[in-house]
Amino acid sequence: MVNDNLTDWQRMQLAQLEYNDWQVNDDVLLPDGIMIGTVIKVINTNDGFRATIIKSGPHELTLLFRGSSGVRHGDPTTWTNEWLRVNLPVGDAILNQVPEVPGEMWTAVNHLNELLEQNPGRKVFIYGHSLGSINAQFALANCRYPQQIQRAYLYEGPNIYWLLDNQQRKIVLQLRTKIFNYIDPLDVIALGYLDRQHTIGLLQVVDSIMSNPVNQHMWGGYQFDNQQRLKILPEGILSRRAIIDQRLLQHAAQFKGER
Structure with a gap:
């Protein structure tokens, strides 16, 4: 499969x-010329x-979930469709431990299940950044x-595990070894990983x-070795960001209790 042979x-x-x-029928190529497939x-x-x-092969599909357009590439709908409707409510829900899910996230569910149902003989590779995550x-x-x-x-992407119910958590546990969730601890958007x-x-x-905050969020802090492998912190290290997130959640819970 095409995706199996890619480096980090x-x-x-x-x-x-x-x-x-x-656009449909566009060829998707990486900057180094590797062919991923056709839209x-x-x-x-x-x-x-x-x-x-x-379509990356006879039995392989690649699904790209698009992230927020952001300040640099956005338009007037960026704030309404992406930040106000999804990113900010999700961040608030994580901090306050309130499982309120914007409609766009359910739209993502419907499209993924529809794709899988219509292509029972194909394996699917998924990519997503920020809102896409x-x-x-x-x-x-x-x-x-x-x-x-x-x-x-x-x-x-922020950690939406805290918004899931028990059944949803069972599904992600089943898929756990198939999902690689990358976060830069210096990126303020990657919230809630304790x-x-x-x-x-x-x-x-x-x-x-x-790096600067925008560039940090856009992979700007990532480092790779000469084999194009991403540099990852050892599992035993609790990142400084996790400590900060823990304090944020504690303060949010305390504030909620005082209201």
């Missing part, structure tokens, strides 16, 4: 392609959900066909370098 560096490049404005469907719904489906995490937690998920590579157990997938804490 190439997977990051592929995830970055989720921000391109693809077979572009999804752009009224609630702001965006994704691209790529949020939608991918929730879609996977509600996946009706987990056996068709080959792997998922998620980057710089340990490596209460997460969606296998948490990969990046051994990052400092």
Whole structure:
């Protein structure tokens, strides 16, 4: 399979392609010329959900969940469709431990399950960054066909594990070894990762370098070795960011109790 042969560096490049404005029948190539496949469907719904489906082989599909357009590439709908409707409510829900899920996340669930149902003989690889990671995490937690998920590579999204019910947590536990959840501890968006157990997938804490906040969120702190392998912190290290998040959750709980 095409995705099986990619390096960490190439997977990051592929995830970055989720921000391109693809059209059906476009060929998807990495900057080094590696062919990922051909676009077979572009999804752009009224609630702001965006994704691209790529046919990467006779038995392989690649699904790119698009993240937030952001300050640099956004338009007037960026704040309404992406930040106000999804990113900010999810952040608030995580801090206050209130499982309120925006509609766009349920749209992601429906499109993933529809794709799997319509392609029973194909394995699916999933990529998502930021808002794309949020939608991918929730879609996977509600996946009706987990056996068709080959792997998922998620980057710089907050930890929505805290928003899941018991049944959803059972599904992500079943998929745990198939999901690689990358976070830069210096990225303020990657909120809510207190340990490596209460997460969606296998948490990969990046051994990052400092950059400006926007660049940090856009993979700017990632480091790779000469084999294009991403530098990851040892599992035994509790990141400074986890300590900060723990304090934020404690303060939020205390504030909630005082109101």
